[in-house]
Amino acid sequence: MVRAKMLFSVNLCIVLTICCFGTRALFSNHYFTQIPINNIPSIYHSVASLTVSTKALCGIHCVRKPSCRYFLFNVTSLSCNLLGLDNPTDAFDLNNYVTWEVFTLESACPNSKQYIEQFDKCIKINTHIQLNWFDAQTACENDGGTLMIINSDAEFEFFQQLFASLIVSPDFFHLGARMLGPAYDDFYWVYGANVGAKVKSNHWAPSQPDNLFEDEYCIASRSDDNFYLNDITCAWYQGFYVCEYFL
Numbered sequence: 001m002v003r004a005k006m007l008f009s010v011n012l013c014i015v016l017t018i019c020c021f022g023t024r025a026l027f028s029n030h031y032f033t034q035i036p037i038n039n040i041p042s043i044y045h046s047v048a049s050l051t052v053s054t055k056a057l058c059g060i061h062c063v064r065k066p067s068c069r070y071f072l073f074n075v076t077s078l079s080c081n082l083l084g085l086d087n088p089t090d091a092f093d094l095n096n097y098v099t100w101e102v103f104t105l106e107s108a109c110p111n112s113k114q115y116i117e118q119f120d121k122c123i124k125i126n127t128h129i130q131l132n133w134f135d136a137q138t139a140c141e142n143d144g145g146t147l148m149i150i151n152s153d154a155e156f157e158f159f160q161q162l163f164a165s166l167i168v169s170p171d172f173f174h175l176g177a178r179m180l181g182p183a184y185d186d187f188y189w190v191y192g193a194n195v196g197a198k199v200k201s202n203h204w205a206p207s208q209p210d211n212l213f214e215d216e217y218c219i220a221s222r223s224d225d226n227f228y229l230n231d232i233t234c235a236w237y238q239g240f241y242v243c244e245y246f247l
């Protein structure tokens with residue numbers, strides 16, 4: 001099977017998945033891939049049955065139903081059956097579906113990563129070990145990502161609230177920005193070897209960046225600053241960290 005990744009809008013994908021059947025398609029940030037019916041574990045149940053015009057529409061219904069993990073489509077009757085784990089009284093009998101096409105549905109994020117739908121990104125908040133900024137960036141890169149970058153005011157406010165909701169100690173997080181100069185307050189979001197936008201002035205905590213220890217060239221989001229940004233020392237300031245993974 002050709003395993004090409006395709007990123008489409010939902011509407012475009014409705015069209016393209018018809019012609020490109022057999023590929024692994026990505027839409028609404030989920031993949032669906034055709035599988036043999038015997039690959040479905042017996043623990044799954046029918047959670048919805050409906051009639052739709054295409055298998056792509058069937059897949060979209062599966063994406064919209066959080067419990068859905070598989071969907072089955074009958075091209076003759078245009079029947080769509082969604083399988084999940086939230087309705088165990090509705091038994092699923094493989095024998096009734098042997099002529100149907102069967103698809104599995106997976107989140108587009110790598111394993112154990114959280115998909116943040118509002119901002120179309122996969123992240124992982126690491127609270128199992130405290131690292132300095134350099135080691136945190138290396139840990140993210142070794143895991144296939146980078147320290148998380150912030151792209152907008154809305155995204156910044158979302159993560160402020162998310163961090164504030166976490167009950168962890170210490171309650172600060174390394175993020176992916178560094179001082180690159182020439183002025184001391186010229187901090188930029190970085191991902192791998194790439195340099196992105198300058199850190200916005202309204203994302204700093206009051207009086208920051210202050211270069212208090214004269215080598216505060218990295219940033220963290222801390223509860224002491226209401227999760228606004230503070231410049232911190234890259235090499236010794238130990239904190240939790242947030243990795244981002246590109247789709």
Ligand SMILES: [Ca+2]
Nearest residue numbers: 210211230231
């Ligand atoms: Ca500081």
